[in-house]
Amino acid sequence: MERKVRVRFAPSPTGPLHIGGVRTALYNYLFAKKHGGDFILRIEDTDQNRYVQGAEEYIIEALKWSGIQPNEGVGFGDGPFAPYRQSDRMAIYRQYAEKLVATGHAYYAFESSEDLDLLRKKMEAEKSAFSYNSTTRNNLINSLTLASEEVDQRIHEGQDFVIRLLIPINEEVVVHDLIRGEVVVSSSELDDKVLFKSDGMPTYHLANVVDDFLMQITHVIRGEEWLPSAPIHVLLYKYLGWENVMPLFAHLPLLLKPDGNGKLSKRDGDRLGFPVFPLNWTDPATGEMSSGYREKNYIPAAFINMLALLGWHGSGDQEMFSLSELIDIFSLERVSKSGAKFDPEKTKWFNEQYLRHEPITKLANLLKPMVEKKYSYHLNDRRLSNDYLENVVKLLLERVQFEHEFIEKGDYLFESPTTLEEQIILKKWKPEYEVFFSQLVKNFKKTEFFSLTIIEQTIKETATLLQMKPGEIMQLLRVIISGVGMGVDLLGMLELLGKDEVENRIDNGLKMIMQINSAK
RNA sequence: GGUCCGUUCGUCUAUCGGUUAGGACACUAGAUUUUCAUUCUAGGAAGACGAGUUCGAUUCUCGUACGGACUACCA
Numbered sequence: 324m325e326r327k328v329r330v331r332f333a334p335s336p337t338g339p340l341h342i343g344g345v346r347t348a349l350y351n352y353l354f355a356k357k358h359g360g361d362f363i364l365r366i367e368d369t370d371q372n373r374y375v376q377g378a379e380e381y382i383i384e385a386l387k388w389s390g391i392q393p394n395e396g397v398g399f400g401d402g403p404f405a406p407y408r409q410s411d412r413m414a415i416y417r418q419y420a421e422k423l424v425a426t427g428h429a430y431y432a433f434e435s436s437e438d439l440d441l442l443r444k445k446m447e448a449e450k451s452a453f454s455y456n457s458t459t460r461n462n463l464i465n466s467l468t469l470a471s472e473e474v475d476q477r478i479h480e481g482q483d484f485v486i487r488l489l490i491p492i493n494e495e496v497v498v499h500d501l502i503r504g505e506v507v508v509s510s511s512e513l514d515d516k517v518l519f520k521s522d523g524m525p526t527y528h529l530a531n532v533v534d535d536f537l538m539q540i541t542h543v544i545r546g547e548e549w550l551p552s553a554p555i556h557v558l559l560y561k562y563l564g565w566e567n568v569m570p571l572f573a574h575l576p577l578l579l580k581p582d583g584n585g586k587l588s589k590r591d592g593d594r595l596g597f598p599v600f601p602l603n604w605t606d607p608a609t610g611e612m613s614s615g616y617r618e619k620n621y622i623p624a625a626f627i628n629m630l631a632l633l634g635w636h637g638s639g640d641q642e643m644f645s646l647s648e649l650i651d652i653f654s655l656e657r658v659s660k661s662g663a664k665f666d667p668e669k670t671k672w673f674n675e676q677y678l679r680h681e682p683i684t685k686l687a688n689l690l691k692p693m694v695e696k697k698y699s700y701h702l703n704d705r706r707l708s709n710d711y712l713e714n715v716v717k718l719l720l721e722r723v724q725f726e727h728e729f730i731e732k733g734d735y736l737f738e739s740p741t742t743l744e745e746q747i748i749l750k751k752w753k754p755e756y757e758v759f760f761s762q763l764v765k766n767f768k769k770t771e772f773f774s775l776t777i778i779e780q781t782i783k784e785t786a787t788l789l790q791m792k793p794g795e796i797m798q799l800l801r802v803i804i805s806g807v808g809m810g811v812d813l814l815g816m817l818e819l820l821g822k823d824e825v826e827n828r829i830d831n832g833l834k835m836i837m838q839i840n841s842a843k
Numbered sequence: 844g845g846u847c848c849g850u851u852c853g854u855c856u857a858u859c860g861g862u863u864a865g866g867a868c869a870c871u872a873g874a875u876u877u878u879c880a881u882u883c884u885a886g887g888a889a890g891a892c893g894a895g896u897u898c899g900a901u902u903c904u905c906g907u908a909c910g911g912a913c914u915a916c917c918a
Binding site: 553663732792794798 | 844845846847848849850854855856857858865866867868869876877878879880881882910911912913914915916917918
């Protein structure tokens with residue numbers, strides 16, 4: 324019988340979710356939706372030492388911001404398999420570890436982690452590596468070497484112990500991977516992994532397999548770093564008697580540094596100046612802040628589109644995909660095998676593309692609070708009107724990549740310049756231009772409508788009257804109005820600012836030019 | 844060191860044995876824009892290497908090189 328597709332994203336709350344994690348969540352989500360299945364969020368917090376305050380909330384918020392909605396899970400409502408936080412499921416794991424002991428597939432081991440560290444150091448000195456496996460287990464202190472009475476006694480006395488998986492000798496373990504095909508490993512290469520820790524918590528290996536079974540997970544889609552331990556998991560399914568419902572695996576390629584080689588890390592973001600996290604994160608221990616895509620004003624859909632294409636590609640040349648399009652055409656078979664270097668430049672490009680397709684009114688609404696914050700205008704100032712802001716957006720839309728740039732790159736649309744770009748004035752200004760600009764102000768005053776065509780006509784007529792070429796004075800006019808030599812369409816800017824403002828700015832500009840020239 | 848995974852333009856990638864090896868980002872040049880940006884056009888730019896299978900390999904197999912992941916009572 325075909326089982327309903329159920330996948331899970333199972334992060335550990337050890338810090339902020341990094342964009343590689345978001346991508347893993349995304350692929351799980353897309354796969355689930357594509358097949359009409361469920362996507363669940365499970366928090367794997369079996370290591371108490373690595374728990375970081377606020378990390379779980381961060382994961383939930385990051386998924387919400389990205390638009391990746393689990394059907395069930397921590398922070399998203401309980402489903403039939405609650406609870407979804409492993410620390411809340413503690414009671415259920417031990418019985419499975421004990422069951423493995425009972426069936427001869429696991430055993431108790433009494434070495435402390437310090438004992439093992441010592442062994443490792445010793446072996447290292449002899450230029451070899453220690454491994455708890457078929458060659459060493461018979462010389463160590465465990466239920467394989469101890470008499471059963473002694474084992475019982477040690478446990479009864481409350482001695483610390485762990486439960487280890489008894490790896491068979493020379494057995495081929497096959498992992499069926501949807502992306503990589505069959506991966507075959509000899510069991511002799513595997514070590515007797517700890518399944519149940521002395522603190523009463525399961526390790527990842529046990530908890531993950533048990534929960535995936537109990538939560539009826541059909542496909543395990545996770546990062547490539549898990550591939551080496553996948554054979555352990557396959558063995559666990561087998562020994563627990565769940566082989567017939569073992570999920571299919573898909574190990575995703577890693578996200579790599581933009582330059583050089585290696586896994587993308589937090590440090591790369593700091594070093595190269597781009598976020599590696601979806602949201603801002605402040606480390607509770609150090610107070611150090613890492614920037615996030617949300618706070619950098621990335622549009623979630625653009626962020627997701629970019630992530631989707633890092634390691635996956637459709638069959639054609641299409642690159643812009645909405646979430647629902649992605650759901651439509653996503654398939655694990657088209658996930659690439661090799662790691663993908665992260666490209667911050669292309670990420671910006673995606674945002675630019677998405678920004679341009681946003682409705683003008685929406686962008687104007689986003690701009691409004693930014694303007695209110697930066698300038699203390701009266702409530703009824705025309706520069707806060709929808710009409711004015713929409714025109715600002717139209718003037719700047721093709722020159723910005725982020726919404727905050729509307730205000731950064733268009734500051735002269737909100738306030739009169741206090742300085743003029745001197746180099747241009749010194750280079751282009753001629754004394755006779757003063758007459759021109761004074762005349763221009765007079766001619767502007769006579770106009771009834773301050774529209775694009777009338778502005779253009781007035782400038783041309785004034786220039787012709789004074790026997791000047793419009794081309795000579797256009798850039799000077801720009802500098803006088805905006806303070807800088809480059810920017811938005813000049814005539815559009817004049818129209819938006821309005822007649823009074825333009826006249827004032829020319830008057831002020833002429834004064835500043837006199838100062839620049841006298842200081843020369 | 845061992846095990847496993849990988850390798851097409853600088854980067855992300857298309858190609859499912861036969862292509863002038865395609866697209867996108869970035870870059871360069873030209874046109875448009877009386878500025879800059881946009882837009883448009885053009886350009887440079889790739890199958891790691893060596894064998895084998897085949898009429899024919901980027902594509903299949905093997906080896907080499909290089910890169911990566913893993914190698915905890917962490918996930």
